[in-house]
Amino acid sequence: MIWLLFIFLIIIFLLYLFFIIFALDNLIFSHDLPTSNKAILKVIEIIKKYNPQASNFYDLGCGRGKVVLKIKKEFPNLNVYGVDKNKFRIFISKLKSLIFRKKINFINKNIFDLDLSKADIVYTYLWYDLMPILETKLRKELKSGAIVITNTSFFSNWQPKEIVNTWENISDPNFEKLFIYQKN
Numbered sequence: 001m002i003w004l005l006f007i008f009l010i011i012i013f014l015l016y017l018f019f020i021i022f023a024l025d026n027l028i029f030s031h032d033l034p035t036s037n038k039a040i041l042k043v044i045e046i047i048k049k050y051n052p053q054a055s056n057f058y059d060l061g062c063g064r065g066k067v068v069l070k071i072k073k074e075f076p077n078l079n080v081y082g083v084d085k086n087k088f089r090i091f092i093s094k095l096k097s098l099i100f101r102k103k104i105n106f107i108n109k110n111i112f113d114l115d116l117s118k119a120d121i122v123y124t125y126l127w128y129d130l131m132p133i134l135e136t137k138l139r140k141e142l143k144s145g146a147i148v149i150t151n152t153s154f155f156s157n158w159q160p161k162e163i164v165n166t167w168e169n170i171s172d173p174n175f176e177k178l179f180i181y182q183k184n
Ligand SMILES: C[S@@+](CC[C@H](N)C(=O)[O-])C[C@H]1O[C@@H](n2cnc3c(N)ncnc32)[C@H](O)[C@@H]1O
Pocket: 030, 031, 032, 033, 034, 035, 059, 060, 061, 062, 063, 064, 065, 066, 067, 083, 084, 085, 086, 089, 109, 110, 111, 112, 124, 125, 126
């Protein structure tokens, strides 16, 4: 009986520790606002429309892996890459992919140190300040025909092929707007 109580206390302690790390991660590092389920469904529609035969999908700044898990579920033959500079978020993503038995390639790296020449589809939900330098990198590095989908933040010099609204009638008209770009 005492062992059961001991195990119970250990589980409570681990959950508490996990919660503290989770909260500190959000406080100390940049936020990890995940893409909504509704926007992910739109991303899936966009992939089906623009490049259903794609081989390599990258979420640049994958956070805790929500988007990559759903994309892998919808497109089991796609090579899916989730990249994030935050070790804890990559750890959580790997744990989730193990639990849900999805083979996803997680890379703990700064996205600006990554070779994207093999990417067919790139997805981002990043801060506005990263977009100008990301635009330069993607336009230089991506192969012809590759698709880029950005969520909310967008490129200032690259003309999108299409803009897709996720939400109607909300106060911030740019919130979760999806911008679709194609490399010439
Ligand atoms: C708003 S979250 C988006 C998470 C996920 N893509 C989604 O849409 O659900 C942005 C993530 O980008 C990561 N990030 C920001 N700058 C980065 C960089 N230069 N290299 C790698 N990851 C970065 C942050 O750590 C954060 O987890």
